[in-house]
């Protein structure tokens with residue numbers, strides 16, 4: 446059977462499908478992961494520090510000017526950055542009841558932006574920002590438009606993006622939920638990461654269902670764990686699915 450037929454068959458047969466969407470999805474909007482060597486090198490050249498240092502809780506609390514210069518330019522989406530076709534496809538697959546949950550480490554929550562309903566953003570969401578003093582919340586637009594360091598319009602104190610920075614732990618309840626969801630899935634789709642990456646590796650080990658299918662172009666020796674690996678561009682695979690898979694059950 447051809448790989449796309451296997452993927453379709455599994456999507457139809459699965460009662461509960463989880464899509465684990467990783468950093469490769471970010472490349473779809475034109476911004477590769479900060480963990481990618483080429484981007485990390487560019488960042489180091491531009492800021493004099495690695496992305497790990499710039500996007501850290503230590504930098505946020507000790508050098509907020511530097512932190513927000515970096516955050517606004519490298520983490521928040523720019524005005525002409527739009528979720529691409531791949532995100533739209535995931536929404537359609539969710540609407541057709543072929544995907545039940547999206548778990549992601551991407552804090553620029555493009556999934557919700559295009560209308561996906563069931564999303565678990567493990568690394569937080571750039572839309573959630575909170576004053577460290579009074580707890581007032583602010584959206585990403587407020588953060589992007591503020592001059593210099595974003596401050597609360599009520600008490601004047603610093604606002605913290607509720608995203609997981611380098612060196613920080615994922616919220617415990619969220620992590621537990623992600624593990625439980627993956628454990629109960631029949632089908633796990635890992636999209637945009639090899640299975641050797643720390644993020645995918647951490648969660649994939651809890652999968653106990655029938656099929657683990659990986660959609661990713663780059664290879665790792667850990668990919669052997671997958672039942673099927675599709676090494677084609679994410680967008681091509683998802684678009685083809687949307688064109689050829691119809692709604693599943695009611």
Ligand SMILES: [Zn+2]
Pocket residue numbers: 576577578579580581597598599600601602
């Ligand atoms: Zn405040």
